[in-house]
Amino acid sequence: MRTRADWVYATRIPKGKVVGRRWRIIRKLGEGGFGAVYKVEEIVTNELAALKAEANNKRGNVLRIEAKILHRLEGKPHVAQLIQTGKKDSYSYIVMTLLGDSLDKVLRRIGRVCSISSQIRIGIQVLFGLKQLHDAGFIHRDVKPGNLALGFHSTEQSRFIHILDFGLAREYIVVDTDGKTKMRRPRPNVRFRGTLRYCSADVQERCEQGRMDDLWCLLYIMVELRGPLPWANFQTLNYYLRPDYLLLYHVLEKIMVVNGIKFSDPFDWENDELQCKFCHFLPSALWSSQQKTESSDEVQDLLSTDTECSMESIEENLFPEEVFALDQYGF
Known part of the structure; x- marks a missing residue:
């Protein structure tokens, strides 16, 4: 021992x-x-x-x-x-x-979210690494920024993400007596392996981990590269936990602000309805240029009127923060 x-x-x-x-x-x-x-x-x-x-x-x-x-x-x-x-x-x-800094350390050093460019390239590199690991017959079972590292700074690998720390990995293929390779049978009950913050729902339910669970970890990492995970501050996940509704609201609100989204913006189906209203104004190849111009003006008037009405009738602050922050029962 x-x-x-x-x-x-x-x-x-x-x-x-x-x-x-x-x-x-x-x-x-x-x-x-x-x-x-x-x-x-x-x-x-x-x-x-x-x-x-x-x-x-x-x-x-x-x-x-x-x-x-x-x-x-x-x-x-x-x-x-x-x-x-x-x-x-x-x-x-x-x-x-010898590898360089972990992705976790790099992200802490820059102190901000990644650009979409960095996010996508990191995602592709980690996906490539996981594909190679899975082809070798193993599930990592603990994919997280701390277990991803850049190549050493003075080498040609310094801009590539490497997967490391295979201590929790499990072989998912076996070779039977006739020499054929096959998948191991999943166990009905397994102990938890991984990091709660990044693991899939199945892993939290103590299910046997498969290749898709490593990919769930990658998905959550990619989300976190652009902002905090909604459950980042959760210490436990259980029946008695009161969700941080205000935190979740702030995550979604930030997305709206960054992308210039307003509550008064028309939904996709509302755009479709507007198109139906003026579909009879669509120019025909037989119309004269004057008729086409008049029709186009009518369409613009219709869109302008409906949009202004929508903007005026819908308040921007329909979902006040105090409602999300209210803890009515104290638990």
């Missing part, structure tokens, strides 16, 4: 120590319950890389899954490459391509 001492060894490899007779520790990049990630350099070539160390566990470890996935993705574009694996008395490690 993994012990506290093993975890300490994995998270406190000293600066300057050489691991695997090849990689010198430069500094620790981060740590978690599994162990730690270090920036390392090759002692001969000075090549930079990332080393992930994890305390040993007799029942298996996360790094074994990561190494298996990276091995299957070997040679694929825009994927961190597995360089070396090893095992010490107290911890195991893998050495892989």
Whole structure:
């Protein structure tokens, strides 16, 4: 079993120590319950890389899954490459391509929402990465900005998004006795895996995760690139939770303001009704140019009159904020 001492060894490899007779520790990049990630350099070539160390566990470890996935993705574009694996008395490690900042860190640094241009390109790159992962036979099960990273800043991959941290990934394909590849049967009851903020409704219901659940995560990430998710401030999602109606209203109101939308704007079906009202004014090829001009003027008058009437009869503030903010029952 993994012990506290093993975890300490994995998270406190000293600066300057050489691991695997090849990689010198430069500094620790981060740590978690599994162990730690270090920036390392090759002692001969000075090549930079990332080393992930994890305390040993007799029942298996996360790094074994990561190494298996990276091995299957070997040679694929825009994927961190597995360089070396090893095992010490107290911890195991893998050495892989050094990546840059996480998408989460980048977004916090710029301190604002992304442009549509950045949003769409990020979406396509993550979709590409997920397709490769799924083709390798795995579901990520924890796609989020913190698990997406740019390539290292001094490399040609610095403008590409990479998927990382496969510790919660699960293989969804198996090879049966006759050598045929098939999908694993979904389990009827599963433990929660992922990040509540980005996971799908099925995952919240403790359903087995499939490829589509990774794509739901991507969808929520893309929404968040343009503004906060409506449930971003929710700590729990349960029967007793009072929804933050005012927050949801502000999200929708902001979309209206940015796009210049007014409550008095005609709905799509109202536009259709207006078209029906003046459809008999549509010019015929047999009409004279004077008749066409007169007909066009009548159409413009009709549209102008109806629009002005609509604008005057509908108030802009039909949905006051105090109604959304009111907590009538206190729960």
